[in-house]
Amino acid sequence: MDVKRDTANPTSNWSIASGSRVAAFHSAMDIVAADNQPLPTILKHPGDIHPGPRLVPFNRYVEENFVDLEIEHVWNKFWQVACRVEDIPRIGDRINYDIIDNSYLIIRTGQNAFRAFHNACRHRGRKLCETKQNGQNIRCAFHGWTYGSDGKLDWVPYEQDFPQLDRKHLSLVPVQVGTWGGNIFINPDLKAPPLEQAIRPLAEHYTNVPQEERYTASRILVDIDCNWKTAQEAFMEGYHVLETHTDGLPIYASVATQIDNWSDGLGLVSRLFTPAVVADAWVEARVSPRECLTIYCTAMKLPAPPADRGHDLADARRYAGEMLRKRVEGSSGKDFSGHATSYFIDQGRYTMFPNFHPFWGEASPRWHKFKPLGRNPGACQMEIRTLLPIPPSGEYSLEPRTYHVKFGERVFESFPELGQAALLVDQDLVNLSAVQRGLKAAPPQACYMTLSNYHESMIRRFHEIYDQALGIDVNV
Amino acid sequence: MQFRVVAAENQLTEDRGFVVEVEGRPIVIFLRGSHVFALDDLCPHAGASLERGRLIGNAVECPMHGAKFDLSTGLCRTRHVPANQRLVTHSVRLLDGRVELALASEPVTQPDA
Numbered sequence: 001m002d003v004k005r006d007t008a009n010p011t012s013n014w015s016i017a018s019g020s021r022v023a024a025f026h027s028a029m030d031i032v033a034a035d036n037q038p039l040p041t042i043l044k045h046p047g048d049i050h051p052g053p054r055l056v057p058f059n060r061y062v063e064e065n066f067v068d069l070e071i072e073h074v075w076n077k078f079w080q081v082a083c084r085v086e087d088i089p090r091i092g093d094r095i096n097y098d099i100i101d102n103s104y105l106i107i108r109t110g111q112n113a114f115r116a117f118h119n120a121c122r123h124r125g126r127k128l129c130e131t132k133q134n135g136q137n138i139r140c141a142f143h144g145w146t147y148g149s150d151g152k153l154d155w156v157p158y159e160q161d162f163p164q165l166d167r168k169h170l171s172l173v174p175v176q177v178g179t180w181g182g183n184i185f186i187n188p189d190l191k192a193p194p195l196e197q198a199i200r201p202l203a204e205h206y207t208n209v210p211q212e213e214r215y216t217a218s219r220i221l222v223d224i225d226c227n228w229k230t231a232q233e234a235f236m237e238g239y240h241v242l243e244t245h246t247d248g249l250p251i252y253a254s255v256a257t258q259i260d261n262w263s264d265g266l267g268l269v270s271r272l273f274t275p276a277v278v279a280d281a282w283v284e285a286r287v288s289p290r291e292c293l294t295i296y297c298t299a300m301k302l303p304a305p306p307a308d309r310g311h312d313l314a315d316a317r318r319y320a321g322e323m324l325r326k327r328v329e330g331s332s333g334k335d336f337s338g339h340a341t342s343y344f345i346d347q348g349r350y351t352m353f354p355n356f357h358p359f360w361g362e363a364s365p366r367w368h369k370f371k372p373l374g375r376n377p378g379a380c381q382m383e384i385r386t387l388l389p390i391p392p393s394g395e396y397s398l399e400p401r402t403y404h405v406k407f408g409e410r411v412f413e414s415f416p417e418l419g420q421a422a423l424l425v426d427q428d429l430v431n432l433s434a435v436q437r438g439l440k441a442a443p444p445q446a447c448y449m450t451l452s453n454y455h456e457s458m459i460r461r462f463h464e465i466y467d468q469a470l471g472i473d474v475n476v
Numbered sequence: 477m478q479f480r481v482v483a484a485e486n487q488l489t490e491d492r493g494f495v496v497e498v499e500g501r502p503i504v505i506f507l508r509g510s511h512v513f514a515l516d517d518l519c520p521h522a523g524a525s526l527e528r529g530r531l532i533g534n535a536v537e538c539p540m541h542g543a544k545f546d547l548s549t550g551l552c553r554t555r556h557v558p559a560n561q562r563l564v565t566h567s568v569r570l571l572d573g574r575v576e577l578a579l580a581s582e583p584v585t586q587p588d589a
Contacts, residue, residue: 052530053542055521055556445589450522450540474555475542 025281028258028273034314037340042205042271042348042360047260049267051460054475056449058439060466061227067100067375073470074354075099078268079187079198081356081369082106082116084385085179086215089398092136092149096129097186099371104175104186105129105138109149114179116186117151117172128172138172147172181211181358182387183367193266200265202350202358209343209360214387215396220418221383222405223373224429226436228355228380229462232370234428234435236351236462238274239455242282244427250287251296252347253278259454261461268353268465270458276345276363277320278313289316296320299420300363302327320345328362332389336362351458353465364421378436379407384425408433477567483575488512493527493536498577501584503566505575506547508534513547514568514577516585521556523587557588 026034032043060066082097083106094107096119103119105128119128121140128140128147137154138147146155151172156162176187178195180203185195196203224231234240238254248254253275261270277296279287287295293310297303302323310316321341328344329336336344348360357368366386373379390396403415410429411422439447451460467475482496488507495504495517504517504526515536517525524540531537535544535553543556550563564585567578 052537053539055541055543055554446522448541476554 020282022255022281025255025284026253026278028253028256028275031253031256031275031278031313031317032340032342032346035317035341036314037342040340040342041208043273043342045201045205045260045262047262047270049261049263049461051261051457051464053451053453054460054463054467056451056459056463057474058442058447058449061230061436061439062377064375064377067372067377069470070372071100071102074466075102075188077187077189077192077469078354079176079178079185079192079195079352080354081183081367082177082186083184084216085112085114085182085184085212086396086398087184088114088132090134092134093132094129094135094138095132096127100375102188103127104188105172106177106184106186107138107149112179114177114184115149115151116175116177116184118175118188121145122153122170122172179212181206182214183211183356183358197265198268199352200269201262202269202352205350205360206358209339211358211387213390214365215390216400217386217388217397218400219383219385219402220405220411220415220422220425221381221402222411222425222429223407224380224382225378225407225433226380227377227439228370228372229466230435230439231380231382231432232351232355232357232368233459233462234432235349235357235368236270236272236458237456238272239452240428240431241280244431245424248424249280249283250292251279251299252276253280255281257455259457261457270351270461272347272349272351272458274347274349275317275342276347277317289313292316293319297323300324301419317341317345324362328389333391333393334389351462353462378440382425384421477578479567479569479576479578481574482577485570485573485575488575491531493517493529495525495527496577498579501579503577505568505577506531506536508547510570512568512570512575514566515545515547515550516564516566518563518585518587519543519545520552520561520563520585520587522589561588 082104083095088095088108091108094105097104097106104116105119106114106116109115121128123143123145126140126142128138144157148154151174153167153170176190178185180199238257241248241254256275258273277293279292289312290310293305293316305319309319318341321344324344325336344362346361350358355370359366366384369383371381373381405411405414410426412426488494490507493504493506495502502517503514506513519526519538521543522540524538526536526538529536529539534547536547537544544553545563550565564580564582566580569576
């Protein structure tokens, strides 16, 4: 590896490690503009935060005291997705949301109304809800103490033995609850600003593609031997595509990924936007638009392009968009005209601190969520929900298939029917437990991240918020 | 203190450091208004050059991991290195369009890694 000097200043001490460079590439905005269609609204509002370099020590990924700091400053304070509305479809349905030792009961109290409480009986603490159930009230299985769906203590057996009982003060302890896009969020901090503020500008971006008109078609739960932040950071940049998803180079312009970090609301939302059906800058000289399109259609199981289609970039994208539009209209019975090609094929991957990642568009209609599993900082669970449009009949399966991939297992091997999406996640899984082991093996003088200026800026932003939340002032 | 000419004043700009080598030692010079500062061009954290660091008032931010150093004292204002690990500073002055520098007697800054 040669060490190159900065030719602009021959006496400069700046020693650039050798590496590959991309001389020039079309930006994401250039690529979308070449579609010659009205720009999707979500691309009209660039991010306004450009995080600078910062120290991100490894201890937050591997030390148990950070588990407690995160409980106190993150899980007890920030809005987090507990479930979706279709998980508890009927009035009286309730489900538990557990994270480390915290547990919450979420109950549907009306057509579009929900309540949420700390999931512990006020008598002697028994966890009230351990799985999805239905009922008119909430009854403890230990002694039969019964609460209304509003959390009020309604009925106690052998009440005469509790002359000191003051029902007013023994109701279930509420937490904040809010919904967006069919996702039910809770926040244990009653003083936290409302969900409407925390999700900005997500809600504005999804205005004409409402997520609440979708249902869970499948859930994949993947148990991973790494910290929840390690896992999610692998999905917060496109820089790793070159090495980890090399077979994606012909069909995703990862170098052109646009990153936006917004200060809107509470400054919790960021996005990666990667154009699809475009060869990455690394290989574009070797992949024609038609070759790119053919590979994309194979990967996405779309009809192969006829001989006269896909000979230039814009038409390749247009064709793929037409096929994806046909598919989603066919399966949902809904009209998707009026959406740009970009909406059908491009990757718009949002992130909301701390751990929620909804995808915009129809190519990967899903969200990701990452949560710690227990008190081991080296264990987490990734949840992938595929969300499809609710058909006009309003009927959809209330029992989506749940695929549970255990520690050390691979998604495709366990469930080959999941196809290309599974293979993609498996390529990331190859790295994740090795990253966790490396984080622990690093010596004291070299146990911090070195993040790139642009492509890893979403990760810089995450740690900016994280440091502020935990009161860590190492970069102040 | 022996001053020697290391650069011309018009080689310095407000937005970026200017690196010179004096007796084999890399030195970065910053111009802030009418003041000029000179420090070892070696971040004590991980040895990065500060030449392209962002200038924030009278501090430079290391472009590698964001460590912030006071330009006049070389002390790290953030927690990247312990308080006693100073970035060595040198005496520097502007005289008739020349930048003159006197090397500090301290040995060159040693990075952690």
